[in-house]
Amino acid sequence: MGRLHGTLGVALAALLVPAIAVAQEKTLIINSFGGSYEEHHRRLVIEPFEKEFGVRVEVVTAYSGDTLAQLRAQKENPQFDVVHLSGGLETIAATDGLLAPIKPEELSNYGDMYPFAVAGIEDGIGPMYSTAAIGLLYNTEMVKTPPTSWKDLMQPELGSHLLVTDAASNTYGMLAMLMMNQVNGGDLGDVTPGLDFVKQLLDNGATVVSKSPEIQQNFAQGTAWIAAYAQDYAFTLTSAGLPVKFVQPSEGAAFAPITVNLVAGRPNRDLAVKFIDFSIRAEASAGWAEALRYSPTNRTVELSDELAAEVIYGEEAVAKLVGFDPVQIGESRGEWNEAWKRALTK
Numbered sequence: 001m002g003r004l005h006g007t008l009g010v011a012l013a014a015l016l017v018p019a020i021a022v023a024q025e026k027t028l029i030i031n032s033f034g035g036s037y038e039e040h041h042r043r044l045v046i047e048p049f050e051k052e053f054g055v056r057v058e059v060v061t062a063y064s065g066d067t068l069a070q071l072r073a074q075k076e077n078p079q080f081d082v083v084h085l086s087g088g089l090e091t092i093a094a095t096d097g098l099l100a101p102i103k104p105e106e107l108s109n110y111g112d113m114y115p116f117a118v119a120g121i122e123d124g125i126g127p128m129y130s131t132a133a134i135g136l137l138y139n140t141e142m143v144k145t146p147p148t149s150w151k152d153l154m155q156p157e158l159g160s161h162l163l164v165t166d167a168a169s170n171t172y173g174m175l176a177m178l179m180m181n182q183v184n185g186g187d188l189g190d191v192t193p194g195l196d197f198v199k200q201l202l203d204n205g206a207t208v209v210s211k212s213p214e215i216q217q218n219f220a221q222g223t224a225w226i227a228a229y230a231q232d233y234a235f236t237l238t239s240a241g242l243p244v245k246f247v248q249p250s251e252g253a254a255f256a257p258i259t260v261n262l263v264a265g266r267p268n269r270d271l272a273v274k275f276i277d278f279s280i281r282a283e284a285s286a287g288w289a290e291a292l293r294y295s296p297t298n299r300t301v302e303l304s305d306e307l308a309a310e311v312i313y314g315e316e317a318v319a320k321l322v323g324f325d326p327v328q329i330g331e332s333r334g335e336w337n338e339a340w341k342r343a344l345t346k
Contacts, residue, residue, distance in 0.1 A: 088326025094124030126261030
């Protein structure tokens with residue numbers, strides 16, 4: 001009898017192992033960015049994915065920097081299946097071997113994406129499911145002639161009504177400075193032209209701010225007429241009732257990628273890839289544009305004329321997006337930050 005019980009126990013355990021494995025494969029662990037962003041994320045991607053594939057997605061609220069730190073700490077035993085990263089941290093994570101490559105044929109939506117949005121997937125850099133563009137925000141009531149160039153920031157009448165975002169503490173501020181640098185003949189090997197340009201703006205009376213709420217406060221008080229910042233924040237300002245519009249300068253706008261990435265060393269790769277593919281479909285890309293004014297990276301997205309005017313949309317506009325190497329930025333940022341601080345004190 002004891003032997004029979006033992007035999008049945010072994011048989012039952014053998015039956016349970018596949019069931020447990022299936023249960024584990026039916027659960028994905030991802031991060032999202034919290035707040036209203038995460039609410040939209042659940043509505044646009046997470047909940048529809050759970051419904052369509054009959055799975056559960058466990059969401060951990062963690063911003064990009066914290067997520068990268070967790071990936072590094074868990075390198076030998078990662079807990080995330082899919083991670084969302086921004087600001088170029090996906091390139092750093094891929095370089096560190098924390099992310100896994102994806103083949104183009106594994107993504108049914110690959111052919112619908114703008115090439116720059118999927119350029120690094122075979123190196124472990126996940127596809128860009130949306131992007132923020134850094135250009136110029138201006139008060140439509142005070143600035144009668146819309147700016148068309150980064151060099152328009154030098155117009156004398158702007159003077160103290162111009163906001164410059166701190167490049168040392170704000171990623172968007174750094175990207176704006178790099179655009180000013182490029183327009184004035186610099187590159188990532190020499191940011192002196194950009195720093196000199198900023199010094200001139202400060203001499204003209206420009207104000208330096210470090211955080212997004214400071215931009216809103218200055219526009220609301222009427223002291224700010226123009227700022228170099230991200231298009232999605234223009235929507236924040238207009239939602240608050242402020243007469244602000246975003247424009248992509250003729251020389252282009254820097255883009256800040258928002259990516260969905262496959263974590264290396266996890267068992268349920270197939271399901272994770274399905275989630276990534278689901279995240280870049282046209283419906284989701286259009287949803288992010290409508291909800292938060294992020295520019296779509298799926299070129300099959302169709303937007304109304306009104307909405308299209310508030311994001312970077314269409315082949316011609318997308319062709320003017322400028323990407324800067326995040327690895328080189330990371331390597332040079334300490335030096336640049338010191339040079340930036342010196343520029344602000346002179």
